[in-house]
Amino acid sequence: MNDDIELLVERDADSLAAAVADQLVSSIAALQAQGHVPSIVLTGGTIAGSVHRMVAARSDDRVDWTRVELFWGDERFVPADSGERNERQAREALLDHVGVDASRVHPMPADDGTVSLETAAAAYADEVRDRGFDIVMLGVGPDGHVASLFPGKPSLTVVDHDTIAEADSPKPPPSRISLTFAALNRGREVWLLVSGEGKADAVASAIGTGDVTATPAAGVRGTEQTLWMLDEGAASRLPPDMR
Numbered sequence: 001m002n003d004d005i006e007l008l009v010e011r012d013a014d015s016l017a018a019a020v021a022d023q024l025v026s027s028i029a030a031l032q033a034q035g036h037v038p039s040i041v042l043t044g045g046t047i048a049g050s051v052h053r054m055v056a057a058r059s060d061d062r063v064d065w066t067r068v069e070l071f072w073g074d075e076r077f078v079p080a081d082s083g084e085r086n087e088r089q090a091r092e093a094l095l096d097h098v099g100v101d102a103s104r105v106h107p108m109p110a111d112d113g114t115v116s117l118e119t120a121a122a123a124y125a126d127e128v129r130d131r132g133f134d135i136v137m138l139g140v141g142p143d144g145h146v147a148s149l150f151p152g153k154p155s156l157t158v159v160d161h162d163t164i165a166e167a168d169s170p171k172p173p174p175s176r177i178s179l180t181f182a183a184l185n186r187g188r189e190v191w192l193l194v195s196g197e198g199k200a201d202a203v204a205s206a207i208g209t210g211d212v213t214a215t216p217a218a219g220v221r222g223t224e225q226t227l228w229m230l231d232e233g234a235a236s237r238l239p240p241d242m243r
């Protein structure tokens, strides 16, 4: 078992999303109060959608969203207006409602038909080069994938690049860009957000075995904190003393 991680378990998906939203707003506010411009990595996925909506609902004058740098941990390489874009999900639920500074929003490239997936991934590596992140939020798939790092893929062993081009994702759409562990693990705090019993095996495997090839989520670590934020369903196959 990994002893360098922390666990927070909430009753259900709504309470989990509310807890994440509260923590995100207060962390950003605290960093800004110290004169810092927080750097946040957003995720896509089901729980992220709820978190984004709840953050938008909680945003008041505690957070100056024009002074937040926003990145993504992974993205689907599809046209910019596609409903499959993690960027679009975040814009519609959060960014369009809180008044961000467009120059501080760093989406991964969309497929506009002019550049290859590989070129687009390399362009995002330039965007994040040498950057650290205050908070990296990540969803986890039922197969244990994190960002677009999937079980058994060569991308799991990339240490000398900050991004990878995934042309054959087992989860549609097939073409994706992802930060690598090398980039994700520059986060001071990494938060893994997981809800539902369908992900309980992935959570138990990531936390219990640490086998990155089988369960990529096991491979992320914040430099200061690695926090798994779960609901009771997602935590249901952890050993009882951990829940």
Ligand SMILES: O=C1O[C@H](COP(=O)(O)O)[C@@H](O)[C@H](O)[C@H]1O
Residues within 6 Å of the ligand: 043, 044, 045, 046, 047, 048, 074, 075, 076, 086, 138, 139, 140, 141, 142, 146, 147, 148, 171
């Ligand atoms: O494809 C993706 O999946 C994961 C998890 O999504 P979920 O719907 O099972 O919660 C997500 O974190 C990732 O950003 C996304 O591209």
